[in-house]
Amino acid sequence: MTNQLNPLAISRDAVRAIYERPLLDLVYEAAGVHRAHHDHHEMQMCTLLSIKTGGCQEDCKYCSQSIHNNAALDKELLLKTDKVLEDARKAKEAGSTRFCMGAAWPRVTDGRGFDRVLEMVKGVSDMGMEACCTLGMLTEDQARRLKEAGLTAYNHNLDTSEEFYDKIITTRTYKDRLETIENVAKAGISLCCGGILGMGESKEDRIGLLHRLANLNPQPESVPINMLVPVEGTPLEDQKRLDVFEWIRTIAVARILMPKAMVRLSAGRLEISREAQAMAFMAGANAIFTGEKLLTTPNPDMNEDNDLLKELGLKPRAPHKEQDREAA
Ligand code: SAM
Ligand code: DTB
Ligand code: SF4
Numbered sequence: 001m002t003n004q005l006n007p008l009a010i011s012r013d014a015v016r017a018i019y020e021r022p023l024l025d026l027v028y029e030a031a032g033v034h035r036a037h038h039d040h041h042e043m044q045m046c047t048l049l050s051i052k053t054g055g056c057q058e059d060c061k062y063c064s065q066s067i068h069n070n071a072a073l074d075k076e077l078l079l080k081t082d083k084v085l086e087d088a089r090k091a092k093e094a095g096s097t098r099f100c101m102g103a104a105w106p107r108v109t110d111g112r113g114f115d116r117v118l119e120m121v122k123g124v125s126d127m128g129m130e131a132c133c134t135l136g137m138l139t140e141d142q143a144r145r146l147k148e149a150g151l152t153a154y155n156h157n158l159d160t161s162e163e164f165y166d167k168i169i170t171t172r173t174y175k176d177r178l179e180t181i182e183n184v185a186k187a188g189i190s191l192c193c194g195g196i197l198g199m200g201e202s203k204e205d206r207i208g209l210l211h212r213l214a215n216l217n218p219q220p221e222s223v224p225i226n227m228l229v230p231v232e233g234t235p236l237e238d239q240k241r242l243d244v245f246e247w248i249r250t251i252a253v254a255r256i257l258m259p260k261a262m263v264r265l266s267a268g269r270l271e272i273s274r275e276a277q278a279m280a281f282m283a284g285a286n287a288i289f290t291g292e293k294l295l296t297t298p299n300p301d302m303n304e305d306n307d308l309l310k311e312l313g314l315k316p317r318a319p320h321k322e323q324d325r326e327a328a
Contacts, residue, residue: 010257015211019203019253023245027283030252034284037259042317043309044262044287046098046132047091050295051120052078052113056104058136059171060159061235062199062228064296065104071233073296078103078113085123091291092129094302095316099124100132100155102295106172107137114142118149125150132192137172137180143187153222154184155192161208164201181216190221194264197250198228198242206250214257222287223254223261227268229297244276248283255284262287270300274308281312 018026034040054075056065064071088099101120108114117135124131133146134155146154158181159165162174184191193216195209213223227247230237254263264287265280272280290305292298309315 009215010211012207012211015214015253015257016204016207018256019207019210019249023249023252026249026252026256027279030255030284031282033256033259034286038286039317040286041313041315042286043281043314044098044264044317045096045290046100046264046287047088047094047096047291048100048102048289048294049079049084049087049091050076050104050293051084051101051117052076052103052105053296054104056106056136057171058106058169060169062168062196062231064231064234066234069231069234071231071296078116081116081119081123084120085127088124088127088129092127094290095306096129096290097316097318098130098132098152100134100289102134102155103136105136108135108139108142110142114145118145121146121149121151125152134192137176138183140183140186143183143189147187147189151189153190153192155222155224156180156184157194157196157224157226158209158212159195160199160201161205162212163208164199164205168199185218191216191218192222192224192264193220194222194224194226194254194266196226196228196267197247198239198268199236200239203246206246210250210253210257213254219258220261222264223258224264224266225251225254225285226266227272229267229270229294231297241271244272247272248276248279251280251285252283264288267294267297270298274311277308278312281314286317 054065054073058066059068060066064073091099121131130152131150132153158177165174230239251263263285265285266289290302
């Protein structure tokens with residue numbers, strides 16, 4: 001069961017003790033864990049595409065796509081499969097090895113829309129790329145069908161601590177999130193699960209999020225760490241920026257607690273300096289989203305990212321590396 005504590009459960013006090021270490025000690029330890037479990041010269045490059053944009057009924061206070069918010073947004077119905085596969089091909093040519101398709105759906109509903117998404121997943125997977133989706137809540141049967149179509153990973157975030165959750169979202173519960181996570185695990189799909197920092201949560205909330213993530217059983221294969229992008233027209237548009245060292249601290253703790261996971265720098269990189277990103281890579285972050293856009297907000301320029309990786313001596317990671325290693 002995914003939402004039960006795993007047998008190696010780590011206590012919240014233990015997570016807090018790690019989180020509160022002197023920052024440089026923490027980064028030093030995280031760097032060691034990173035090097036013990038990964039090739040620390042490798043960076044996984046992923047590309048995101050919003051396959052259905054806006055009009056979502058959930059009331060997530062950070063999100064440009066919620067009907068409860070007033071963000072200026074070009075809404076878009078579910079894209080055609082050909083267009084999505086064309087974008088995936090371009091992402092592959094640009095060096096991306098994982099293609100993640102996001103839909104502003106609160107949940108997946110069976111029917112023509114979902115059938116089309118299954119077609120997209122199959123197409124991306126047939127191209128030799130890792131296919132990832134984030135489509136909202138999912139039943140066990142829908143997860144199974146995605147797996148059969150070739151899905152590598154499903155993104156479904158816990159976003160923050162259980163205590164802070166209802167300050168951010170009221171139309172669904174933490175338990176709803178955990179149920180989908182469990183359905184993903186039952187289907188044998190890798191879980192991509194992380195959160196957002198800088199929404200006005202306390203340090204204790206960040207500790208609570210890390211504690212829940214580390215105790216998921218199995219642990220997530222990928223942990224996206226989003227820094228809030230304050231979107232105009234959302235309730236969080238004027239949110240004060242989180243100190244970037246708290247972001248680095250969170251990344252380091254995630255790396256120590258989830259040694260095998262890919263720790264993914266997600267939203268918010270545009271506003272984070274090269275130096276801070278380099279420190280995050282030192283602290284164990286080993287995946288980024290590349291390309292000019294995330295789902296609806298801008299992302300660093302591809303050339304700037306390539307320059308940064310080159311400067312730091314990092315190289316792109318091959319697709320399906322884990323499976324290849326297990327099969328060898
Ligand atoms: N609707 C699906 C869901 O909520 O699971 C999938 C798409 S949703 C946009 C995926 C994730 O993007 C959210 O869980 C959240 O962590 C992140 N996100 C959305 N808007 C963001 C923002 N303005 N700043 C930072 N992260 C954001
Ligand atoms: C995740 O945790 N971050 C990505 C991915 N999963 C789907 C999405 C970030 C979205 C940022 C806001 C936007 O572009 O709309
Ligand atoms: Fe909908 Fe996902 Fe945005 Fe929440 S985060 S409003 S569920 S698209």
